[in-house]
Amino acid sequence: MRVAVVGGGVVGLACALELLRAGHEVTLLVRNEKEAASRVAGGMLAPFSEGLTDELLEFSVESLGLWREFLETVKELSNRSVFFSKGILRVAKDERELDELKKLRSYYLKRFCSSAELAEGEELGKLYPKLSEKLAGGVFYEEEGNVDTEELTEALFTAFLRLGGELRREGALRVNRDGERVLSVKTHSGKLEADYFVFAAGAWTKELFDVPVFPVKGQIARAELPPDGPPFVVYARDAYLIPREKDLLLGATTERAGFDARPTVKGASALTGNALSVLPALEEAEFYELRVGFRPGTPDGKPVFYFGENFALVSGHYRNGILHAPLTARLVFLLIERREVSPYFQKFSPYRFRRT
Numbered sequence: 001m002r003v004a005v006v007g008g009g010v011v012g013l014a015c016a017l018e019l020l021r022a023g024h025e026v027t028l029l030v031r032n033e034k035e036a037a038s039r040v041a042g043g044m045l046a047p048f049s050e051g052l053t054d055e056l057l058e059f060s061v062e063s064l065g066l067w068r069e070f071l072e073t074v075k076e077l078s079n080r081s082v083f084f085s086k087g088i089l090r091v092a093k094d095e096r097e098l099d100e101l102k103k104l105r106s107y108y109l110k111r112f113c114s115s116a117e118l119a120e121g122e123e124l125g126k127l128y129p130k131l132s133e134k135l136a137g138g139v140f141y142e143e144e145g146n147v148d149t150e151e152l153t154e155a156l157f158t159a160f161l162r163l164g165g166e167l168r169r170e171g172a173l174r175v176n177r178d179g180e181r182v183l184s185v186k187t188h189s190g191k192l193e194a195d196y197f198v199f200a201a202g203a204w205t206k207e208l209f210d211v212p213v214f215p216v217k218g219q220i221a222r223a224e225l226p227p228d229g230p231p232f233v234v235y236a237r238d239a240y241l242i243p244r245e246k247d248l249l250l251g252a253t254t255e256r257a258g259f260d261a262r263p264t265v266k267g268a269s270a271l272t273g274n275a276l277s278v279l280p281a282l283e284e285a286e287f288y289e290l291r292v293g294f295r296p297g298t299p300d301g302k303p304v305f306y307f308g309e310n311f312a313l314v315s316g317h318y319r320n321g322i323l324h325a326p327l328t329a330r331l332v333f334l335l336i337e338r339r340e341v342s343p344y345f346q347k348f349s350p351y352r353f354r355r356t
């Protein structure tokens with residue numbers, strides 16, 4: 001079958017790869033691969049540190065379970081290395097926050113994770129001595145992790161091309177539909193026809209479909225990773241620090257500012273100030289740059305999934321697109337290959353926003 005995938009972020013790429021591996025002819029439509037949120041994303045696989053609950057937690061934990069295999073497959077198919085680190089330390093700044101973390105930890109341990117080491121007060125220093133002494137404590141979630149998203153997107157593109165996928169570098173302007181059937185996608189150079197269409201257009205989804213997906217600006221800073229920098233991701237309520245091979249990411253702002261792509265002084269000040277309150281020793285690290293990305297937000301922070309006769313729409317992954325990519329690709333594969341409709345299409349249906 002000829003399948004067209006619209007969107008060159010990790011979700012679109014993961015779908016495209018899964019369909020190529022199933023033997024389909026896949027064309028990937030990418031307006032500008034540099035603008036995808038995936039490139040700027042911190043790459044945390046963090047359902048617990050993000051404090052997720054209900055069906056969003058279930059979806060996220062299920063996808064986390066697919067992640068190691070997904071990564072191995074991408075590395076093997078691309079023959080590229082992709083940096084991955086295991087474990088995230090979720091810290092609390094005061095006793096009240098620590099109590100909340102403890103409650104969530106007990107809830108997660110009942111059903112969703114098997115390892116969540118609690119460190120109170122001075123015990124935190126045993127996990128990583130450079131942390132601020134003012135922190136009240138934290139929980140180390142061993143099953144969480146972090147992936148270098150620039151390396152991941154490069155590897156996904158490489159794997160896609162190596163498996164014979166066709167990459168078209170142009171934007172989708174409009175979806176030509178006859179009810180629940182997509183006829184074609186209008187592009188800058190003409191139109192794209194296919195037997196099946198997958199739309200993974202992230203924050204730009206609203207340009208193609210009438211669903212409440214909107215951009216949530218995130219500024220993230222890149223700095224030098226000091227020799228005694230954190231050995232794992234440290235996640236506080238207003239800052240996260242992500243050590244990678246080549247740098248340290250300090251994330252991230254959450255702003256409703258449309259597609260304003262300007263890094264701001266306020267953003268830089270918030271990111272560095274918050275990061276220093278967690279790790280004071282960072283003060284002398286070299287500051288590299290500030291990056292801006294657009295998360296695909298929704299009114300309730302949960303994804304938006306929809307399908308018609310010959311198309312699927314997967315969007316609204318908000319803060320967790322990297323984490324959600326393997327399961328999203330799996331659901332699209334099952335829908336196309338086996339006509340299996342995952343219950344998540346119902347749970348994350350856009351119709352939920354029309355109920356009063």
Ligand code: GLY
Pocket residue numbers: 042044218251252295318319320
């Ligand atoms: N997942 C972290 C963020 O969106 O900032």
